[in-house]
Amino acid sequence: MGELIELCPAEALADGGPGVRFAVSVGGQPASGFVVRFRGQVRGYLNRCAHVAMELDWQPGMFFDADGEYLICATHGALYDPGSGACAGGPCAGRGALRALEVVERDGRVWWRPDAYVEAPRGD
Numbered sequence: 148m149g150e151l152i153e154l155c156p157a158e159a160l161a162d163g164g165p166g167v168r169f170a171v172s173v174g175g176q177p178a179s180g181f182v183v184r185f186r187g188q189v190r191g192y193l194n195r196c197a198h199v200a201m202e203l204d205w206q207p208g209m210f211f212d213a214d215g216e217y218l219i220c221a222t223h224g225a226l227y228d229p230g231s232g233a234c235a236g237g238p239c240a241g242r243g244a245l246r247a248l249e250v251v252e253r254d255g256r257v258w259w260r261p262d263a264y265v266e267a268p269r270g271d
């Protein structure tokens with residue numbers, strides 16, 4: 148188990164509002180993750196669409212659809228359940244889900260625990 152990494156203040160995440168991106172490493176390659184708040188809970192995912200391996204947000208941090216009900220990929224409109232990451236419609240249908248990250252809200256901050264696949268960014 149990796150150490151918790153601090154991401155942002157808890158109040159930075161409004162329910163259904165903009166998310167916070169952060170740097171990660173997948174297989175030694177730079178990538179990004181993000182956290183959002185949905186129905187009170189903080190959720191974190193690898194920022195990689197299940198349709199094509201692209202980041203979801205064209206405008207940094209804009210992960211929700213207009214109604215704040217789904218996470219949406221800006222490229223072709225894949226929809227994801229913010230609570231589970233499961234594909235909920237669009238071209239990702241039948242292709243699984245966003246890769247969930249372990250995130251916790253504690254002491255007024257939001258933290259991420261890297262895992263064996265989505266690791267802390269490599270410093271150099």
Ligand code: FES
Binds near residue numbers: 198
């Ligand atoms: S790359 Fe995300 S919907 Fe196609």
